[in-house]
Amino acid sequence: MNTYRFTTSSQAETEELGKKFSEYLEPGTLVAMYGDLGAGKTAFTRGVLRGLGYDCTVSSPTFAIVNEYRGGRLDLAHFDMYRISSEDELYGTGFYDYLDGSMAVFMEWSENVPFVVDDATVKIRIEHGKGDTRTIEIDFPKEISF
């Protein structure tokens, strides 16, 4: 696993980073995101979706649990695990059916589902800095450059 560290100074920059990151996504990639409320997990995911060719509204699926995006360069399922607290609950969302290798799967609030994260999972940690500054750390199984 390679670790990459970035600093962004606005939401737009966080989105831009997500957009560049999207180039490395493949069907079956599972991405676990960590970070406090307002850290920029959704902004990063929005950037990823822009990079994949989706220009629709992107918001955090806090109540729907999952939003699906289909028809771009790659299909993507965007999960919000904020309200998930057990493996049984997660099973009841159909989560495991999304891991069939046909699409990329992004998870916000991965803190709540440590049991699905393994060595092959891409990890993204976003931390608040001063003002709009964010530190974004990406653990990626292979080499990336941007």
Add this chain to the structure above:
Amino acid sequence: MIILGVDSSSAAGSAAVSRDGELLYEAYANEGLTHSQTLLVRCDEAIRAGGISPGDVDVFAVTSGPGSFTGLRIGMGLIKGMAFATGAKCAGVSTFLALAEPLKDSGRDILTVLDARQRRAYCAAYRSENGELKKVMDECVLPFSELNDASRTAGLNAPLVVGDISAEASSYIDGAEYAGDDMRFVHARYVCEAAGSMAEKGQLCSAEELRPFYLQLSQAERNRIQSNREEKQT
């Protein structure tokens, strides 16, 4: 007796029609989780090709789990809907039983294993005796590392291993035999066969009574796994 059987418990999906134990038609595809678009079409195909009409079906049968959450709900919804419409009886066939059914004349012990994630298997075992399947291990969740002990405790002798993770699971069990690639997923004709046996035993139910058996770990099973781990560590 005419039985329409469907399976959508995994990435594979199929529908079959049988009459008095004879298979009339089966449509099977392993093309990913597209059951919501394909399963009804397959049922229609099976009914037409079988030369019957939906009203002729005496028993609507479906794999009731364990399996894919979305897949099970699609199969259940479809079968319940058709049975409601015609008033015919339903059979909820355990995914384990449907997997073991093709081997009911084998005279062997059969261990059925399904992926419970994180190197765990959902399992049950059957013994084939006089053309019937007798359950010799109740449904449970086991880490791969405990499969061998469980197999021995259940008295399984050189079991044939079937189910989606059968290739890997069989390597953990002394004397076990991997039953082969075509025994990894359910085929609807065996849902029909199992439903036929259930009908003889009076195990059919109404559409209202039909319930899925989701692949979930009960708290008790989780605790047992945890305490076994702790015992081994001390």
